[in-house]
Amino acid sequence: MSTPAVAxxxxxxxxxxxSGTKALDDVSVEVAGGTVHALVGANGAGKSTLxxxxxxxxxxxxxxxxxxxxxxxxxxxxxxxxxxxxxxxxELSPMPxxxxxxxxxxxxxxxxxxxxxxxxxxxxxxxxxxQWGFELDGHASVGALRTAxxxxxxxxxxxxxxxxxxxxxxxxxxxxxxxxxxxHRMIRVLRERGKTIIYVSHFLDEVLDLADxxxxxxxxxxVRTAPxxxxxxESLVAGMFGAAAAAEHFAKPEHTAARVVLDVSGLNRKxxxxxxxxxxxxGEIVGLAGLIGSxxxxxxxAISGADPIDSGxxxxxxxxxxxxxxxxxxxxxxxxxxxxxxxxxxxxxxxxAANTTFADLAxxxxxxxxxxxxxxxxxxxxxxxxxxxxxxxxxxxVGNLSGGNQQKVxxxxxxxxxxxxxxxxxxxxxxxxxxxxxxxxxxxxLAAEGTAVLLISSEIEEVLGxxxxxxxxxxxxxxxxxSADPPMDAVMEAAFGLGGGIVA
Amino acid sequence: MTEPLAPDQxxxxxxxxxxxxxxxxxxxxxLRVPFRITPQHVRDYGVVVFAIALFCYFWVASPVFxxxxxxxxxxxxxxxTGIAACAVTFTIIAGNFDLSxxxxxxxxxxxxxxxxxxxxxxxxxxxxxxxxxxxGLINGLLVTKLRVNAFLATLASALSFxxxxxxxxxxGLLLTPSNAKVFTxxxxxxxxxxxxxxxxxxxxxxxxxxxxxxxxxxRHLYGVGDNRNAARLSGLKVDRIVVLTFVIxxxxxxxxxxxxxxxxxxxxxxxxxxxGTLALNAIAGVALGGxxxxxxxxxxxxxxxxxxxxxxxxxxxxxxxxxxxxxxxxRGILIIIAVAIGFVVDRR
Numbered sequence: 023m024s025t026p027a028v029a030x031x032x033x034x035x036x037x038x039x040x041s042g043t044k045a046l047d048d049v050s051v052e053v054a055g056g057t058v059h060a061l062v063g064a065n066g067a068g069k070s071t072l073x074x075x076x077x078x079x080x081x082x083x084x085x086x087x088x089x090x091x092x093x094x095x096x097x098x099x100x101x102x103x104x105x106x107x108x109x110x111x112x113e114l115s116p117m118p119x120x121x122x123x124x125x126x127x128x129x130x131x132x133x134x135x136x137x138x139x140x141x142x143x144x145x146x147x148x149x150x151x152x153q154w155g156f157e158l159d160g161h162a163s164v165g166a167l168r169t170a171x172x173x174x175x176x177x178x179x180x181x182x183x184x185x186x187x188x189x190x191x192x193x194x195x196x197x198x199x200x201x202x203x204x205x206h207r208m209i210r211v212l213r214e215r216g217k218t219i220i221y222v223s224h225f226l227d228e229v230l231d232l233a234d235x236x237x238x239x240x241x242x243x244x245v246r247t248a249p250x251x252x253x254x255x256e257s258l259v260a261g262m263f264g265a266a267a268a269a270e271h272f273a274k275p276e277h278t279a280a281r282v283v284l285d286v287s288g289l290n291r292k293x294x295x296x297x298x299x300x301x302x303x304x305g306e307i308v309g310l311a312g313l314i315g316s317x318x319x320x321x322x323x324a325i326s327g328a329d330p331i332d333s334g335x336x337x338x339x340x341x342x343x344x345x346x347x348x349x350x351x352x353x354x355x356x357x358x359x360x361x362x363x364x365x366x367x368x369x370x371x372x373x374x375a376a377n378t379t380f381a382d383l384a385x386x387x388x389x390x391x392x393x394x395x396x397x398x399x400x401x402x403x404x405x406x407x408x409x410x411x412x413x414x415x416x417x418x419x420v421g422n423l424s425g426g427n428q429q430k431v432x433x434x435x436x437x438x439x440x441x442x443x444x445x446x447x448x449x450x451x452x453x454x455x456x457x458x459x460x461x462x463x464x465x466x467x468l469a470a471e472g473t474a475v476l477l478i479s480s481e482i483e484e485v486l487g488x489x490x491x492x493x494x495x496x497x498x499x500x501x502x503x504x505s506a507d508p509p510m511d512a513v514m515e516a517a518f519g520l521g522g523g524i525v526a
Numbered sequence: 527m528t529e530p531l532a533p534d535q536x537x538x539x540x541x542x543x544x545x546x547x548x549x550x551x552x553x554x555x556x557l558r559v560p561f562r563i564t565p566q567h568v569r570d571y572g573v574v575v576f577a578i579a580l581f582c583y584f585w586v587a588s589p590v591f592x593x594x595x596x597x598x599x600x601x602x603x604x605x606x607t608g609i610a611a612c613a614v615t616f617t618i619i620a621g622n623f624d625l626s627x628x629x630x631x632x633x634x635x636x637x638x639x640x641x642x643x644x645x646x647x648x649x650x651x652x653x654x655x656x657x658x659x660x661x662g663l664i665n666g667l668l669v670t671k672l673r674v675n676a677f678l679a680t681l682a683s684a685l686s687f688x689x690x691x692x693x694x695x696x697x698g699l700l701l702t703p704s705n706a707k708v709f710t711x712x713x714x715x716x717x718x719x720x721x722x723x724x725x726x727x728x729x730x731x732x733x734x735x736x737x738x739x740x741x742x743x744x745r746h747l748y749g750v751g752d753n754r755n756a757a758r759l760s761g762l763k764v765d766r767i768v769v770l771t772f773v774i775x776x777x778x779x780x781x782x783x784x785x786x787x788x789x790x791x792x793x794x795x796x797x798x799x800x801x802g803t804l805a806l807n808a809i810a811g812v813a814l815g816g817x818x819x820x821x822x823x824x825x826x827x828x829x830x831x832x833x834x835x836x837x838x839x840x841x842x843x844x845x846x847x848x849x850x851x852x853x854x855x856x857r858g859i860l861i862i863i864a865v866a867i868g869f870v871v872d873r874r
Contacts, residue, residue: 328759349761358759366759369752371822380749381760383742391742435760 030055030090031076031107031187031218037084038071038242040452045071046082047242053235055186058209058219060229063239064262064514066451066480070191072239073222077109077189078102089187108180110173111191118165123147125164126179150182156208170201177208181217188212189220194228195315206232224313226255226518238262259514263482272466274490274506277306282340283474284356284443286325289334294320296499298334302443302474307465309489310478312517317498318478319361322447325476326358327351338442352381355442359432359449361478367432368420375402375416378434385438405434410460426457433464444468447478462488482510482517569867573816573828576860577835584842591845598720604837605723606631606782606800608830611808612731613778615829616738617771618812621751621821622676624772626665627779628804629684632795633691634658635783639700639793647708654784655777661687662776666769684805691795700793713788723785730778735826747771751821779804810857811836814864823868835860 031053038046046068053059061069074080075087078096086093089105096102099109116125123143124131132142147160158174167175173193180188190209194202209219209232223229229236229250236253238245238261245261280303289298295317302308310318323329325336327345336345336354343354351358360366369377379386379398386398399416406414409430411423420431429449436444446465450458465488469475479485485492486507494502494516502516584591601608610627617624638654661683668679694700702709712722738744749757750767758764786800787793795801815832817824836857843853 326759347761347763348759349763352761360755360759366753366755369749369756369822371752372748376745376748380745380757383745387742393740393742393745395740 031220032088032091033072033076033085034088035085036072036075036082036087038068038075038080038082044242046075049085049239049242049244051237051244051247053187053218053220055218056213056216057234058213058221058232060221060223060233060236061239062224062226062229062236062258062262064224064480064482066241067239067262068242069222069224069239073111073189073191073220074109076102076187076220077107079109079111103183103185106184106186107189108176108183108185108187109189109191110176110180110193111189112169112196116164116172116176116179119163121161121163122158122167122171122175122178123160125175126150126160126182128179130183146182150178154178154181154208154211168201169196170198170205173197173205174208177212181212185217187218187220189222191222192224193221194223194225202228224518226258226520229258230255255518255520259511259518259520263510263514271487272462275305276506277303277490280304280306283338284325284476285335285337285340287335287337289321289324289336290332291320291324291329292332294329294498295324295331296497298500300476300493300500302476304472304474305469306491307469307475307477307489309485309492310476310495311482311485311492311513312495314480316495316517318495319447320498321495322358322361322445322476322478325351326356326445328358328360352439356445357381357436357439357441357443358445359429359436359447361447361451363425363428363432368428370419370421372420373416374406374411374414374418374420374423374431375399377420377431378402378405378416378438381435382438401438402434405438406431408437409434409464424454424457426453426460429453429461430457433461437468441473443474443476445476445478448480449477450479450481450484482513486510486513565867565870569816572867573814573831573835573864577831577838580835580838580842584838584845588842588845591842596841596845598724600834600837600841601724601727602721603841604833605721605727606786607804607807607811607837608727608833609730609785610775610779610782610804611811611829611833612734612826613775614808615812615815615817615824615826616734616747617676617775618809618817618819619738619751619821619824620747620768620771621754622669622768622771623809623819624665624680624775625677625805625809626661626680626684626687627775627808628801629687629691630658630661630776630779631783631786631804632801633661633687633694633783634780635787635801636691636694636700636793636795638780638784639702639787640694642702642709642793643700647702650709650784650787654787655780658780658783659773659777662773662779663769665776666772669772670765670768688795688801695793695795697795702787702791702793710788710791713785713790723789726781726785730781731826731830738826743767743770748822751818751823753822807836808833810861814861816864816868818868819865832864 033049033051036046036049037044049072061072063069071080075082078099078101081097088094089107094105117128120128126147127143131138132146133139144160151157156174156178158171158178164172164175177188193205197205212219221229221233230253233250235247235249237247238258240262282301283304284302287299289295298321300308312318320329324331327348327350335342337343338354338356343350345351345354364370369380375398379402386401387393402416403414406416411427411430411434420428423431449465450461453461465475465477477485477489490506492504492508492513493500494513496517496519504513590596610631614624614627634654634657637657638650641649641653665680665683668674668683669676715722717725738747746762746767749760750762750764754764811833812829813819813832814835815824815828817828839853839857
C-alpha cells in the first residue's frame, strides 16, 4: 500500500434546507490534512448534516466542497468513497450477512477472470490487520458483531480502499468507555499515518481529548473553528447554546398542590430505561431534556404503550393501568404525539378530516360503525380551527401540507380525544417559526385547562420556555430534576453529564 | 407532468409554500388559482377517461358492442373475476397481497360440489363460502402471526389448497346430479333477463364499496395500508384488521367458486380455466383501476372499472376479430401504464 496522500477538505458557504427550514446556513470550514477535526453542536445544530455533506450522503443546496483544492460535487457516498472519503455511521450499515472480510473487500475483491480469489483475500486481510494493528476475526459475520467491532470493520474497509478522509458520525454513542478508548487509539493511529478524520460528536470530553481542531455549530451556523488548546468544556457549551434564544416564555404556576394525574414508578426496559419514576400534576408541563439517545423517546413510547416494559407501574388519576398496547394507554386517557410525524403519526395519503378523527372514529360513527361524514367534517373543521391549521379544509390531503400544519393536524387528532395526559415528543421539529409559536400557545392553553403534559424536546429553549419542571435524562435514567426556570447552562451541563454531583 | 408550473410552484419547495400546490382550487381565499390537471388527477381519474374512450371506440367500431345483450354478457363473463378483485382490493388497500385467490376458488368449488353430492345439495351454499373464509383465515394468520411475507405466504398456501382440491376430485369433475336444479340455479338463472352472477357481482361490488367508503372498518383499512405504525399508535389492532381482509377475500373467492360450479353444474379442480388465472386477472384489475399495490390508496369502484376494462378488451377485440395475443399485449401495456402513473405521482 502506497503512502496515503494527506488530504485537505474545504467547505465554502455550504447551505442546506429541509422543507423551508435551514439545516445549514453559510457554513465555511477548513479541515487541514492529517488532523482530527471535530464538529460539535447541540441536537439539530447541523453538525451531522455537515458531516454527511462531506461524505456525499447529502447534497448541499448552496456552496462548494473542495477536496485537495479541487471543487467536487458528490451524488452519493459511493462517489465520495471513490474520491477517498469514507463515512462511518450507524445509519450506513454494512451488509450483515457477509463476513467481515467480505465487507472490507466488497466491490474490490481480489479476482481473476471475474472469480473472487478467496485465498488471496485472506492473505490481504491478514496483512491489512497486521499493518494497522486492529485485531478482528475476518470470518465473523458482521451481523453478529458488537457495534464497536462493526466500526472496526468499517475502518478496515476505509483503509483497505485507501481512503484518505474518514467521516465518523457519532461513533461512540453506543459504545462502552473501554470500547471508546479503543476507538480513540485507532483514530490516533490513523492520524499518525496521515489520514484525516472528521469526528462528529456531542461528547465534549472525547472531543477535547482527541481532536486537533474543533468547529462549534449552533442552529445550522458555524460559531467558530478553533484549535483544541483554546477550548474548554465550558467554552464549548457556551458556544453551542449562546445567549438564550428568544423562545416565548410562559408564566409558571406551582402545581405541587394539584392532583397527580400521571404517576410512573420504577419503569424498566432492558438496555433502554432504568428505574424511571415521575409524576405529573394536573395542569403541569414537565419538560424532559437530554441528548439524543438518552432514552427520552424510549420513555415516551414505554408510557404510551408503543413499546413493552419489563417492570414498573403506570397510574393515571390514581388508578393503576396495565398498558400493553397504545389502545390501553388511550383508554387510560393518554395521548402520544410521536417524534416522527411522517413515520409514526400521519396518514399522508388521507384527508385532514380522516387524519383528525382516526383515533376516535367512534365519536363520528353510528353504533353499527357507519361513518357520519357530515358530522366528521364538522368535527374535523372545529379541531383544525382550534389548532389553527391553515386553511382548515377537511378535504385536503395531509401529504400536501407544510410541516407546521401537519404537526397541528396531529395535535387535532389527539385533542379530539380530550386526553388527561398529553405526551409530546419533539412537537415543533421541522416546523416554521409561526407554527411553533402557535403550538407553544396551544400546549400552554391545554395545560391551563388541566391536562398533564410531558414535553420532550431537543431544543432547550422550548423546554425552558414551557415547562414548569424539567427532568434531565442521561443513559436511560432520570439524573436531575429542576423546578421552574432553571438556568440553561445548568440543564445543559446535566444533559452532558457534567458537574452537579449526580452521575448516571 | 408536462403542464407548465403555476407561479406559486416556481418559487421552489411546494411544501414551503403552504402546500397549496396540488390542491389548487382550495388555495388561499382571494387568490385566484386556475384549475389545473395535476399528476394526481391523472392517477385518480385517468382510468375513468380511458375506460370511456375505450368504450366509445368499441361502440363506433362494432355495431354489436353496445347492445343490451353484449353489455350483460360483459358483466356475466367477468362476474367471478370481478367479485374476487373487489374483495382483494380490501387486502391490497390494507397493504397486503393475496396470490391464492384462484386456489381458494378451486378448493371451495370442489368442496361445494362434494357436499352437494354426498350431504345434500343445499350444503354447497354455506360450505363454499365458509371454507373460503377459513382458507383466508389461514392466510391471514400466516401473514400476521408467523410474519411470513404475504406474497410468499399466499403463494405457498395456494399450492397446498390447489393440491387438496385435486385430492378431493381425483383430477376429474365432480358432476352434480342432473336433477339438482338447486345447484345450478344461481349460476344459470336469470332475473328480468339478467344472469344471477352478474347481479351478484354488482351487489357485492356496491356493498364492498359502501363498507370501504362509509364505515369505520373501511377507514381503518386505509389507515393500516397508509401508515401501519401510525395506525397502531392510534389504538388499532392492526393484525386483526389484516386477518379480516384475508377472510373477506377468502369468503368472496368461495362465493366465486359457488357461482362457477353452479354455472357449469360441476366442481372442477382444474387450474386450466379460471382457477389458474383468477389471482392474476383480479390483481391486474385492481392495479389497472389505480389502487396502489403498496396500500393506503384505492377503492372498489376503481377495481370494477379495471376489471371491466380488461373484460372489454377481450370482448371488443373478439367482436372485431383481433387475435387473442394482441389482446394480451394491449392488456399488459395498459397495466404498466396504470402502475407507472401511480409511481410517478408517488415519487413527487
